[in-house]
Amino acid sequence: MRRALANHELGTFVTILRAATGLSQLDLGNIVGLSQSTISMIETGDRDTLYDIRELVRFADACDIPRKVLLPVVLGTESGTLGLSPFSGESRTFEADEELAGVDRRSFTGSLLGLVTASGLDLIQVPDRADAAHVRYLRACLDGLGRQDQDLGGGAVLPQAVRLFSRARRIIDDSDYTDNVGHQLLMVTSDLGTLCGWLAYDNGDQKTARMLYREAGLLADGADDAGTSVHVYLNMAMQSSFLARVSGKAGMAREALRFADRASYLARHERSPRLHALIKLRQALAYVRLGNEAAFRRNIAQARDELQRGGHPDDALWTQFVTESEINGYEAMGYMDLGSPARSVDLYSAVVSDVRCSPRNRAYYRARLSSALLQCGDRAQAINEGLSILPDLGVRVTSRRTLNELQPVRAAAEQLAAEEFCVRFDQAARSFSAPDPGSRI
Template sequence: MTYGAAGEGVRVKAKRNTRLEALLVEFGYTHENLADAVNSAAAEMFGTHANCTDRHVRRWIAGDVQWPWPRHLVPLQNIFGRTAQEMGFTPRKTSRVPAHPTRTKPATGHRGLPRRDFITGGLAAALGLELIPAAGRLGSSDVERVRAIVANLYRYDHALGGGALHDVATEALRHVQSALNQCTFGDRVEKLMYAAMGDLAASAGWFAYDAGRQTAATHLYREALQAGALAGDSMLQARVWSNLAMQARLLHRDREALRMGCAAVETRQAKNDAWLMALLHCRQAVGHARAGDRVRAQRSLARAESAYERTQGRPAAWLSFLTPAELTGLAGAAHLALGQQRRAEQLTLSALQMLEPRFERNRVYYTVQYAQALIDGGEIEHAAVQAGTAVTLAERVRSGRVRGKLADLRRGLQQHTHVPVVVDFLEETGQTGA
């Protein structure tokens, strides 16, 4: 087998792909139209343009290309609702076969978001893992590929939740670990690769945490800490300590969470990175509030605001959620823990109003927080309405953490069954798992 300029497999004796040709006729696509459709689907699914042209389509039909790149193949599956083989493509021995498409009919008119299960299956094939060598020598370009994997994963995390991404991220991590064990590299690339691998491990740990898989999250965070130590990456270590603090807080180990958060704040990198420092102080504020320390909570909130005012440029991929809406929502969480429900209600509502549409999971999370503040303030009917909104929004998100918050909210509302709107909510959501 030889390889074409674009890197796709090319056979010497090409056999025309009549199956794909028939699909174009059946669904009314020209070569140009199909290329546009692939690019649109890729942009929606992966956040990047697939650079597909009518020339690619002609080569597929002519049989010059037996197995397209994943960035083209996965959108094709979603467009036609067929597996790669059903579209007439033939995998090589080393080809990564994407999951079976869930779409049974081609999209017509405006394309909405792809189905969640298809995204998580297709994303595994489109992360570019096959471009990271399993043997030979690793270079700086391979480091960038690992960094790109993390950025791609976080594009979906904000909308789908960690439950949709934990397995995919863990698979990617094991692939990178294998490359580090099997390949050769220089000292500079070694440190960079360990830092990138630690970034991926910490991300996988976050997805596991959000999915409710706390044992897996702890294991992955430890791997990230080890990689951070080998790379000499203090920012990565501060990030992991912060995430471990969040996990401890989720497991009701509040004092341990505060100590871990303090360890993260004291790292040199955290002190030099305003984005990270803003997040750390916000999380510490919530921790101090849960411990009943109003003075320290307010001091941490003030420090978070001051740090955020010093931020410049764009944050790292894992910090892309840190917007004014997020800081306001975390301030609301701190005030709610302090029993200041009116201020918590105001801040959380403001956070929801500022939150960008792409942060679907956080919208559910803060809608639940808003409903809880309303309950604490005695506005039970309004709280029940907001709880219903949260349940509806949560149908699009796979997050064990959010499901846990919804369950807590539901139990809180069960104390108010004398309110008709609450009874309606409990009856309507009785089978939803909320």
Template structure:
């Protein structure tokens, strides 16, 4: 897929359709703007936050302009405000993925304000799970756990096992970072069980479509890896990579590099180098701050190894900024 053509066709095309000649907005215009958000989800899954965040910001500005300059009935007003909140949340996620945490926090705050104003539980769950992930990333695990629990309280009435599985995996990571490894194992077991039941309850919301058995395997691998049990992490990370749909290019790159990191830390430098070099095929298109940081970690581990590992590290260096 040619990224520039895809962007022009799927996101840019909505620019001319946001307002009719009468400047009166109806359901068709809202549908076009929502399709633009769906395209941003697809681009993010394939390429990562670095490449897409500017598009998302422009799309949010477009929606704000419609809200502030067009005419529309009250039913359309709520749809536009909700769409603005969802797009602000996507801007937050993309900036998080790109490593711009303060900007991500601002957009998540905007989205949470919108969710509160509209009393929209679905958007609030989306924002709370995002803020939980960021808090764990920034070494605030207690806050991350509390945010995930708040998301779970709102998600239970939805009756979506896939959504509850996602939230349980966030709780597990927070508990592990808090040092409660027994609690983390218990919540991750719950996440696996709910993932097994994903086809029996209500489907997950569109934004949670990425969550699957692959994601739960990846979290299990991370828990072992972060506990220093690198060999135990390897089979779960391999399973995550094998299970991950190829449409999720950014996640596949991240999974493979995380596998390479665990192999290197487990003393399997040759396998680690093979996985790391194999990940370079993904990096031709993926632009994600998280992926680049993981690549740097693997490069540094290989650079401290033998001659063959150091040669692989030099090849990886060419793909670092």
């Protein structure tokens, strides 16, 4: 897309956009207010509508494409580099993950709450009438953001995800649509809210994550769709288990179990093995935080049994990360809490050796492996494992959650005068805009 924009091949730009979102020419025309024939002529180069910069910007706004994405049109380069001076040796590189919500990443957290409240929604354009094409477009964007999260982590994806969530909420409030389209809008917007909550969680902002999950839950209730509600409850269970771990409060673990049990009840008629495996994993984590080792082991075994049933057409895209490696990761987390770090080391080692594991998850589990090694007393190896991922944290993997797992290793590195680890950890910490892990509820 950047290459097409840089070469002023705006017809190709439109074709790429349609291919990425799975829309027909008619669908895209409905979204941007043009006829199907006009979209066709733009793609074939028979009409130069988008060569008027005002029309190009209007087109981008209608699709909620950040205007900064259009920068290659002006610069004539797909890299989007702004040369400040040919002699200064300095340059600014356009990065699509920055300033997507009108602010840069460092100031984004302070602006997030405003964007997802009513006062921040007036800046977002919405159609007078929404139809099935708008729903498909939102769903395609949601799926794309989910894939980016697996690669990059919450920090890089959060700004644009929140903007898309806010736009979907504005459509629900301000646009006209049929009852069926309204129902679909509620479901996709709830899923967007759940994704945003997860991204905030991964970015270390627990208060914002909690607020977003509640918003997503209200939307899911409005849609009266079991699958959508299950998605929200399982994410809330994950966060509550984490808060139980960092706070030591049994009440948070009980809350996690209530959320997971509620998801289990709502999913009782669902046929997806991955979904039921994930429910068992969230229940297992809650039980271990309550000190119930027998229930933890039982649920881990049941999760494996569910996964062994194989794939199913009803497996949702957001459950695809549930694999044998993910079960090993949960089991390892449980044994860490139960005081058996040596068992965790073996399990975490198996997870990080799985080439199918996403970059974000592999980095997270390698950080957990580092902490487990430290608990086993192998401080040197713990530092080496942490060093293997620190160069990427805050750069290629923007997961504050992962960095937080390395904090005990940072303390050990300082005691051992392992300067390289300390310097790289501190550099990564400065690159994140999210609050410290103490941002708890």
